[in-house]
Amino acid sequence: MTEPDALVARLRAAGCVFAEDEAALLISATTDAGELESLVARRVSGEPLEYVLGWAEFAGLRLAVAPGVFVPRRRTELLLELATAATPTALLEVCCGVAPVATAVKMRMPEGSVIASDLDPAAVAVARRNLEPRGGTVVAGDLFGGLPPGARFDVIAANAPYVPTAELVNMPREAREFEHPLALDGGDDGLALHRRIAAEAGAWLAGGGVVLVETSRRQASVDLKIFETQGWRVEVVTDDELDATAVRAARD
Template sequence: MSSSATPLTALDVVTRLRAAGCVFAEDEAALLLSAATGPAHLAALVSRRVDGLPLEHVLGWAEFCGIRVAVGPGVFVPRRRTEFLVRQAVAAAPARPVVVDLCCGSGALGAALATALPAAELHAADVDPAAVRYARRNLAGLGEVYEGDLFAPLPGSLRGRVDVLLANVPYVPTHDVELLPAEARVHEPRAALDGGGDGLDVMRRVAAAAPGWLAPGGSLLVETSERQAALAEETIGAGGLAPRVVVSEELYATVVIGTRPA
């Protein structure tokens, strides 16, 4: 680091982060120290984190499935539990799959899938222009990214061809959004969180249209909460798909998979 009148020490950073309520202050301090280009930059990074900005927004990236994904202010940060959704998608994929990532956000899930399935034909879409900008950055050379509402922007040539339809839809009930941590509630787009009255509004739309896009034997995969799992399973089954629920106790993750009959 370059010289500064009062440079922050590692202990200073940890102390400030802990005082701000950061549970993993030591780990976060190490990341901020490694990202800083000098004392002034470090002070700025720490101030942004102490002010409540998500750590990933401060750093400019999030780690997901072992890769770094670019994120920034106003963009949904991929959650570690969603790695379970990606694992299930990889397990459901044939050798050369056609993959669609709806509600793709920053493109984190698509990037992870493309890494695990290098032969995949990947398409991703999101309604939020900011998310689409990051997705195009993260999926450059890996797949096509479209801006629009759910299936609307996808090319019609994909109908009946999709082997893996990944839809990490918002599923927080509207009345629960205000109970979320401030990092999510204040700094992430509400459209990426709010799933309507019971949290399943967007999922219903996806489930209703999915059979027309899936190839025979293709699968729709969505993440939900444990308390919503039964209703989500029923919702996906109502669309004509054969549903099942899989759970990861390690990641506290619940995924519903609906498969189109072969």
């Protein structure tokens, strides 16, 4: 058995579904045999591949990640597509994690003003590595707490936590054991932060702007009522290919 084949076998035995792809990525990450063994040992122990590599792919970009920080999922590309379609001159991503939406929008629309915000200092540090070299800004704060007074945005995007607290134990091990609970726990019904966004976002939205919030199909009808109660015009948007659901909210 060749060395790559042996690596694939180790990864497969550890439960890695895409063992061949992961082996190729790990091999390409270093030319040092000792370092490769260290990376493989981390992955075999269950650590997410993205943490081992130090990056995650999102919408064709390689974004820096760090242990404990929420790893961007492909389904969040729906928020990116909705945000891009709105052609914003100013965009805010709250609960940004590594700032995937803000970074990708800045790459697509380099002249626009883009700000990302997160409460977690580790997430803020990684988001700055992704967004600020591309000309965006990252601030630390609880939702809108760290923003410049008087700032207004055409698009406010949020992948805020929406997993109910009691369901965290059912999440995949890679998320449950390695990602910070702050990025996962959405409260009793998963929608505590969504309620706050619905109540607070209007003060930061420019005329004609939209709020985009990732949710689940199961929770979408509740999210719709949350935003309607706060005076928003709301629609639920789904993408079967991405297995993604979002609410898009606007005001007259």
